[in-house]
Amino acid sequence: MTIQKTINQTIEFVKKEFKNAESGHDWWHIYRVWKMSKNLAEYYPDTDHLVIELAALLHDVADEKFENAIEKLGELEAYITNLPITETQKEHIIHIIKGLSFRKSFEHQPERTIEFQIVQDADRLDAIGAIGIARAFSFGGFKGREMYNPDIKPNSFKNSNEYQKSTSPTINHFYEKLFLLKDMMNTEIAKQMAEVRHRFMEKYLHQFYDEWEGKK
Ligand code: ADP
Ligand code: NI
Numbered sequence: 001m002t003i004q005k006t007i008n009q010t011i012e013f014v015k016k017e018f019k020n021a022e023s024g025h026d027w028w029h030i031y032r033v034w035k036m037s038k039n040l041a042e043y044y045p046d047t048d049h050l051v052i053e054l055a056a057l058l059h060d061v062a063d064e065k066f067e068n069a070i071e072k073l074g075e076l077e078a079y080i081t082n083l084p085i086t087e088t089q090k091e092h093i094i095h096i097i098k099g100l101s102f103r104k105s106f107e108h109q110p111e112r113t114i115e116f117q118i119v120q121d122a123d124r125l126d127a128i129g130a131i132g133i134a135r136a137f138s139f140g141g142f143k144g145r146e147m148y149n150p151d152i153k154p155n156s157f158k159n160s161n162e163y164q165k166s167t168s169p170t171i172n173h174f175y176e177k178l179f180l181l182k183d184m185m186n187t188e189i190a191k192q193m194a195e196v197r198h199r200f201m202e203k204y205l206h207q208f209y210d211e212w213e214g215k216k
Contacts, residue, residue, distance in 0.1 A: 003050055006083060010057045013079060017061050017072075025139070029126060030057060036122035043189050047114045051089050054080075055096040055119045063101045073098075096120075117186035124181045125190060129197030132178055133204055140170030147171065148212065171208070174201060 018027040037056035041049050058080070062073035076097065080090050096119055099110035110116070127135065140147065146169040154175035155168060168176065178201060182194040210216040 006050070006085070007053055007057070010054055010083075014057050014061065025060065025063075025135075029135070030060060032126050032131065033059065033119070033122045036125055037119050040118045040122060040187060040189055043187070044114055044118065047118070048089065048092070050085065051092050051096070051115045052118055054083070054085075054089075055093045055115065056122060058093065059097050059100050059119055059123060062097065069101070073101075112186065114187075118190075121185050121187050121190035124184060125193055125197065128178050128181050128194060129200050132197065133201060136170050136173050136178065140173070143167075145170055148208070150212075171205070174205060 014030055015027050018030065021027070034053065034056040037052050038049075041047060041052045058076060061076045062069050077094060080093055083090065092113065092115065095110065096113075096116045099112075099116060100120055100123060112120075126132065137147065145167065146152075148171040149169045152169055152172065154172040179198065182191070182198040185191040185194045207216070
């Protein structure tokens with residue numbers, strides 16, 4: 001099987017997995033992370049681009065926020081086992097996916113290969129900027145949360161459990177997560193992109209607060 005065929009087959013597998021997904025976290029999120037990963041990979045010619053592409057495509061299939069994450073992880077491992085790639089590549093892909101899906105970043109750091117760093121940056125970039133804003137409101141709506149409530153101040157979370165249980169308004173999510181992401185980028189190029197997206201979100205919030213108070 002050619003590399004292109006392996007990628008196309010994986011795209012079909014992922015599309016099926018995400019058929020009924022909420023719109024901030026659907027096939028199109030995967031598509032954007034895949035595209036961004038390929039873009040970032042161009043700056044790192046000595047990395048394994050096939051591992052990057054496959055890990056990007058598969059990174060959210062077994063996301064720990066879904067109840068059936070463990071079952072999905074089994075399904076995913078079976079899928080990866082059958083791919084026509086080396087054992088080392090298979091292990092590398094599984095390592096990246098586990099590191100990204102299971103919010104271990106609060107507790108311990110998995111080994112960060114460049115391939116890991118690139119997919120993580122791409123995933124984090126998709127949470128900020130214009131798309132990030134849209135995803136936050138989509139997620140908040142899906143969870144029935146308030147858009148904004150000036151009486152509820154943002155929290156800072158001590159662990160992943162506290163973060164997951166949060167019911168705060170969507171605007172608070174900017175302070176609780178989105179504005180922190182720019183300083184968490186691994187690669188130089190992603191840092192530059194994150195800077196631009198970050199400034200866009202700041203500008204957006206200024207306008208939002210002005211409109212909230214009937215100014216402008
Ligand atoms: P990912 O799996 O892509 O790393 P998450 O699963 O944490 O990210 O979140 C998916 C999307 O929903 C992201 O864009 C994130 O910012 C948004 N989101 C997560 N939690 C909240 C929240 N409490 N309020 C608003 N948006 C949220
Ligand atoms: Ni993701």
